[in-house]
Amino acid sequence: MLGRLPLTDEAAAGIRPHERTHPGPIEDRLRLARATKTNLSPIFALHPGDAVGPLTDGLGDAPPWGEARDADDTLHRLWRIADPDRIAAAQTALIGADLLIADGHHRYETARAYAEELGGAGEHRFLLALLVSLDDPGLQILPTHRLLAGISGTDRQGALRDTLIEHFDLEKISMEELAPPPGEGPLQLGYLDGFHGQPFRLTLKDQASADAVLPKGLRRLDTAVLEALILRGPVGLDDEAIASLEGLGYARSDDEARELVLDGTWDCAFFLRATPIAQVRELAAAGHVMPPKSTFFTPKVPTGLLFNPLV
Template sequence: MSTYGLRLAPFRGLRYVPERVGSLAAVTSPPYDVVVRPDGQRHLETADPHNVVRLILPNEEDPAARHRQAAWALFQWQEEGVLAADREPALYVYEQRDGDLVQRGLIGALRLTRPEERVVLPHEDVMPGPVADRASLMRATGANLDPLLLTYEGGAAGAAAEIVDRTADHREPLLTTTTEDGIRHRLWALTDPAEIAAVDADLASHQALIADGHHRWATYLRLQEEQDGPSPWDYGLVLLVDSARYPLRVRAIHRVLPRLPVEEAVRAATAHGTFRVQDIPGPLDHALQALETATSSGNAFLLTGDGRFRLLSRPDPRRLDESVPHDRPEAWRRLDAAVLHSLLLDRVWQVPDTPEYIQYIHDARAAVTQAEQLGGTAVLIHPVRESVVRELAQQGVTMPRKSTSFGPKPATGLVLRSLDLE
């Protein structure tokens, strides 16, 4: 690991002016790739004319026009006083509270490091299309519009986490809002030089795991490479959470195969004894419990989309061994996502990994609804443990794409980073 470790710099946050919008909740959005409703983008756009989704997912057909639209909106909203920059650079303490679950962390501009330095550990591969799209958007806007989610293991006496908790427990927040999913968000500005120095000294000995935002991290690195020398592009906006204090939830990312009917998928998956199939009674929650039980003894998947639930389990060991690559650690070869893609998608169903054939949806209920509407198949999978993710990442082994969904994810729109302010 690099001796430099994590370096989180303060920045002048660009934030919504509460008096100029309907509500702070109405201008926020989930991350750009987690808008799960079929009408999710339209729902957000109509929540408030200044909803941040108009910046992160502009709706013009032509990509260049989309990104010009976002850049113009960002400029116009600042001119109109809808968005305003904080007076001094800060690290931002951010808290999310969902019932009994509390997550706290620091939002700042993280110094970018080369992959070989092993300071920031990815655990998933990326696709060139989304990276190119995000890079074009960031170039056009000159901004980091939403923070990546990173975790690190600070330990019992981590100074950064102590400062985060002290700030959240004893100071008045800059803002408080509750989004429609019921999560309460609070934000504080940390500007004291001594506290910022203490955070810097603590983080310098740590490495971080990318929990959410692999494509944006790859975008940060690409944009940095394009610069001739030192610049604000040497940093990228992140939320950094100490998982020793605030363990993240790890959820699965499900697949919807719009061009593969369920009956056809089941028939092919069970041919020649490749998988055992079992009908599972609903509702969805009950079927997901059956999936969880089945995964305790091996790879299993839940297929639905026609009102019924079928559990695929007990894959044929010979076909499994033939299909899953042997150049990876055994822990990787046992992953449900590895088996799903290597055996089912590639060999049995022969489904190309392109947006027309595979949709990645974070919410199980939304995946089922989408499959039913399209006449396709929802493949529901069980989440992998965080310890497995971290173990593989530390070995430099990436998991199959879209293997995990860490959360809660930061709301987009609470604080933006404009590179023009640095």
Template sequence: MADIRPFKALRYNTATENMSAVICPPYDVISPQQEAALLANDPHNFIRIEYAKTIPGDDETCNRYTRALSHLQKWLRDEVLKQDDKPAYYLHEHTYTFGGEKVIRRGLFARVRLEEWDKMIVRPHERTMAGPKKDRIKLIGTLEADTSPVFGLYQDDGRFIGSVLDQVTAWPEAIEFAGEPGESHRLWVITDVEAVSAIQRAFTEKPIYIADGHHRYESSLAYRNERNNLDPKIPPDAAVNFVMMSLTDMADPGLLILPTHRVIKGLSKNLLYILPERLREHFNVETLKASNGGWENLKTLMAEDSSRFFIFGLSGDDILSLTVKNQPKVEGFMPSGHTATYRGMDVSVVDHVVLEDILGMNAMDEERVAYDHDMDSTISRVKSGEFQFAFILKPVKPETIQAISDAKDRMPRKSTYFYPKLPSGIVVYRLRD
């Protein structure tokens, strides 16, 4: 199935550069505060390429994309960045702390042949929006490079790939560096002929599931199509026909998917008053008393496999736990054409039944709906009065992502949050042969 290949990555010259100071978060999670700190942190921080600043007066010849290209070209001339001599896979261990425990997630940087969705070789699970893709296509086209990887998942039931990677981790690591607070990284460069061949063979029978980076993948696909339309003689194995990915086993113990809670504001007092009654028309509503172990009960219930969801902010400090009364009736409020897996997800129930039908809102109304993957932050934003109440959702499991993808369905937007985000700047894939 998937065509996975090694590549000659552009990487920071570790003889002169401190990797801890030059990597940055992916473009879509960089806050203004982070942007300022990263720009001040190091003159070679990768944010100057990944997310160059927009300046008043920018035009077609001078803009954030041309500035990113200027940095890339200068850093290559100055050997801040250097291209590897041999094609390689790059094994990345991302160590982080969650819930007070140290966790390690393993990913393999590779270039993956771009495929149209209908071939079912690379499989998406979420819907995308046009705006972010325009930005990425422009950056890819200007730089002729993939600056940040698409995060992909694969199944390794026989651990054929895992056994090879286990051997690689016994090698002396090529590089070790710190990341965000509480995070660290190790990177191995895999050029061994037997290891490269074994990895490539193992993937020929596997599809790839997009975990994070749908916009990046679709941007690369659009850019490839654009280039091939302009020049139909581009060879099939040309660099532009591939995209850089970081690939992780679905069974990796470090794979963490956080829920994306919804926090709501801007509703009228009358609507808030009648909301509990309207909810009871469709849901069994149980109150988890905060004074009687309600938050501990919440943690237990969040681990169960059901379309149960929770609301905080409508009943003081207590939590409302909701389950569907009549599944066929509730499914009638959902868009047609979706699978039973989609219709059974708590995020689908909240978006389509509660937000759209009961509250008459657009689930993507960014004026009144915000998203937060951290429960403590979610609760705090309601208690502070910033938001009126919150929908607390359960995390999506990897097998749900697989089921949705295999059925050619798509989850609602903002259904998953893979934690932690992959940094940008560890490796770069050039689209030049």
């Protein structure tokens, strides 16, 4: 369901972010909002229950309001709902519900900043949002793998090697096994570097090493442990470096990460497990924020299906 969310303090209290944001991307999007006076892309928010079900009953029997194919040849269809009773039922179902931001943390913070910048009441006090049930069977979280540069031939190379040996059991594996198996046991990572070209499975030796450097809620979060023990440790990245991607990159697929290391674009890659939806809900409800790119919710709605004028 695509609709508008109010940007009031009361509404904001029920909207749960789960990833850190940074000033740079917010400022970029703020300039875009000032220039276009439009929400060009919705945030992706998850809600409990089935508020959308009553809205969509029977819609598939009617012709869509609009449709388009994207660059991947995926067909997207929109149905417009004008029945006030259906709209009211969905609104009632969502009253008091906590909404978890799945994607669009910077868009959300930008919308709030833009609303405060203009002040007063008006269309700028609303934000375009895609609302999806947490129980939707089509909802998935995929992992985002980490890529590092500036390691080879520096002191970081030896420091990284020593840290991996200290904190992880290393097992030689095949290229096809780089993606760690899903599960909630000890942290496991796939690792590949361009120095040796030999893939490894890394398994955390002692959970106490993560417990010592992370708050309780984040100690079992794979991306947080990787960031604390490796990215901030031997690699020496701080908040600014992580936010500005100084020597840090991301890859959506196993194949992409592997090829970017083997062709020398990046020095090494860490392959992660997907973060379970239940863990995301738990951390967001407790007020914890995760490292950037801890989740990749799919499927996503492409930009341009709907715009939300802010004037």
